[in-house]
Amino acid sequence: MELRVQRIDGMSLLRRAREKNPGVCAVVIAGTADIAQAVEAMRQGAADFQVKPLNHEKLLTVLRHGLEHQALAARVVEMESQLDERFGFERLTGRSRAIVRVMEQVRHIAATRATVLIEGETGTGKGLVAQAIHQNSPRKGERFVWVNCGALAEGVIEGELFGHERGELAGSSGSGRGRFELADGGTLFLDEIGELPPAIQVKLLRAMQDRSFERVGGTETIRTDVRLVAATSRDLAAEVGAGRFREDLFCRLGVVRIQMPPLRERPEDIPLLVERFVREFNREHGRRVAGVTRGVLDRLMRHPWPGNVRELRNTVEGMAVFARGRRALDLSDLPDRLREVESAGEKLELRVGMTVDEAERRLIAATLRHAGNDKPRAAAMLGIGLRTLYRKLRRYSLD
Ligand SMILES: Nc1ncnc2c1ncn2[C@@H]1O[C@H](COP(=O)(O)OP(=O)(O)OP(=O)(O)O)[C@@H](O)[C@H]1O
Ligand SMILES: [Mg+2]
Numbered sequence: 001m002e003l004r005v006q007r008i009d010g011m012s013l014l015r016r017a018r019e020k021n022p023g024v025c026a027v028v029i030a031g032t033a034d035i036a037q038a039v040e041a042m043r044q045g046a047a048d049f050q051v052k053p054l055n056h057e058k059l060l061t062v063l064r065h066g067l068e069h070q071a072l073a074a075r076v077v078e079m080e081s082q083l084d085e086r087f088g089f090e091r092l093t094g095r096s097r098a099i100v101r102v103m104e105q106v107r108h109i110a111a112t113r114a115t116v117l118i119e120g121e122t123g124t125g126k127g128l129v130a131q132a133i134h135q136n137s138p139r140k141g142e143r144f145v146w147v148n149c150g151a152l153a154e155g156v157i158e159g160e161l162f163g164h165e166r167g168e169l170a171g172s173s174g175s176g177r178g179r180f181e182l183a184d185g186g187t188l189f190l191d192e193i194g195e196l197p198p199a200i201q202v203k204l205l206r207a208m209q210d211r212s213f214e215r216v217g218g219t220e221t222i223r224t225d226v227r228l229v230a231a232t233s234r235d236l237a238a239e240v241g242a243g244r245f246r247e248d249l250f251c252r253l254g255v256v257r258i259q260m261p262p263l264r265e266r267p268e269d270i271p272l273l274v275e276r277f278v279r280e281f282n283r284e285h286g287r288r289v290a291g292v293t294r295g296v297l298d299r300l301m302r303h304p305w306p307g308n309v310r311e312l313r314n315t316v317e318g319m320a321v322f323a324r325g326r327r328a329l330d331l332s333d334l335p336d337r338l339r340e341v342e343s344a345g346e347k348l349e350l351r352v353g354m355t356v357d358e359a360e361r362r363l364i365a366a367t368l369r370h371a372g373n374d375k376p377r378a379a380a381m382l383g384i385g386l387r388t389l390y391r392k393l394r395r396y397s398l399d
Contacts, residue, residue, distance in 0.1 A: 011040065018045045023073055025066025027059060091128055093276050096266035102129065102258060109256050110136035115208070117193075117253045118231040120260025123310030126231040127191065129258060133229055134187040142186030145179050150192035158200055162207070164216035176215055180207065184224040193253065194234035194245060205249045228253070263308040264380035267301040270312065274300060277313050278329075281320035289320050292329040299331070299338055304377035346370060361396040364389070368398070 010028060017024050027048045028041040038049040048062040092103060109116060110133050118126045127146075134144040152160055163178030179188060190196075196204065207213040212223045230253050239245035263269070274297065278289050292300070305311050319333045331339065346366050350359055364382065371378040379389040393399040 011037075011044065014041065014044050014046060023070050025063065025070060027062055027066075029054065092125065092132055093272050094266065094269040095272060096261070096269045098261035098266050099269055102260065105256075105258050106132050107136060109133070111138060113227050114256050115228045115253055116230070116256045116258060117236070118229065118258045118260060119236065120231075120233065121262050121306075121308055122233045123308035124260035124262060125309055126233070126260055127189075129260065130187075130189045130191075130229045130231060134189075134227075137187065137227065139186050139227060143183055144187050144189065145183035146189045146191060147179050148191045150195035154197045157197065158203065159216045161200070162203065162213050162215055163218075163222075165218040176218075178215065180213065180224050180226055181222065183226045185226075187227045187229055190228065190230040192232060193230040194232040194236055194239055196245075198244075198246070201246045201249050205246065205252060208252055262376065263305040263312060264303075264376050265386055267380060267383065270301045271297055273309060273312060274316055277316040278320060281317050285317075285321055287320050287323055288326045289323045290326050290328045292319075293331070295331050296329055296334060299334060302381050302383060303338060304371075304374070304380040306377075357396070360392070361398070364392055364396065365398055 014026050014028065017026060026046045027050060028038075028046045029050050029052060030037060031052055033051045041049045047066045048059075050059060050062075092099070092106075094100070094103075106129060116130075116133060118129050120126050130146075131144060134140060147160065149157065159176075159178065161178050161180055163181055164176045166176050190204075203213065208228065211225065212221050214221055236245055236250055236254075240247045240250050274292055278291055281287060282289055300312070300315075307314075315335060315338070318335060319329050323329055323333060346369070348359075348362055348366055350362075364378070367381050368375070368378045371381060375389055375393075376386055379386045382389065384392075390399070
């Protein structure tokens, strides 16, 4: 922009433009080299101050840099919002009562320092909930450290968690800090805590009680401020009963317990999840899938999903990858194992004169047979809740 143009003073224009869009790239052009003016222009956020006659090469370079900077700034904002989406609440999709309750619980306890135990079958979203707790807590600017207790060999897990004095573990190098120290001020997520060997259970309990521990082979007591979140796909209470998990540790971990509902008990979440995954995989694989047909949705809502949301997500990804064009995914896009369910079903005979109860009784009995007496699966196929199924089983004396 040029100073001293007709209707508005160049310096005011610069100020107004920066107010409207702080990222704007402005170059001030003046007739004379006035130092005070140059300083003022830069102070107001101009990218450069140039004096006539103009050097076009120089002007172009400044503008090019300015535009690059703008693009970069926009990208950072976009990435930040993606990060929020990756780790915040937005990722936890669902509207069933069960999942809404989980979200409420997370919101309620996130701000505290309480230890949380997340229980649920594989693929129900335990990892997602652990991240949401951290992300909604005052610790969100600090580290979220994830340890999969099931993936670490028994010999290394103590060192991984509590660190070790140099040279103590053969082959180890560098800093001896363990995950407890790394997570200081932040959140430590102990995934598959049911796999923790008994000796480490004792040390973990002590670390939780005293908020301090010693490294492996060390004598110095180390203090940390860590918020613990643990998850398990095993029934920890049963593990305690079987003597494989310490009861005192179980009590300490389970101050707050969040139960992740299996997907088959909340089929009403499936349409939302499918919509979300279709969008996600369209972006990831450059597809333009326009959702799924009513028939596909019906089938997906009746499937028992033993692998829960993870299995549903993988199924949608597979379908999206093979899809062509903009059409909605239909029954022919379903993987075989999902298509076969219906054709394999046994036929039922219904006669006029039969009561609704009798028809229902027969349908339930046949579905149970088909599901190999797996009640959650039968309930999902029938499109009713597990509790409703149990009530009907009692009513029709099928149990
Ligand atoms: N409510 C949900 N909304 C959106 N995505 C979900 C939801 N629940 C789970 N997912 C997705 O399903 C997959 C499995 O979730 P996650 O890894 O959190 O499950 P998990 O319970 O920790 O399973 P595992 O016990 O096998 O580790 C992830 O890709 C996750 O993003
Ligand atoms: Mg997990």
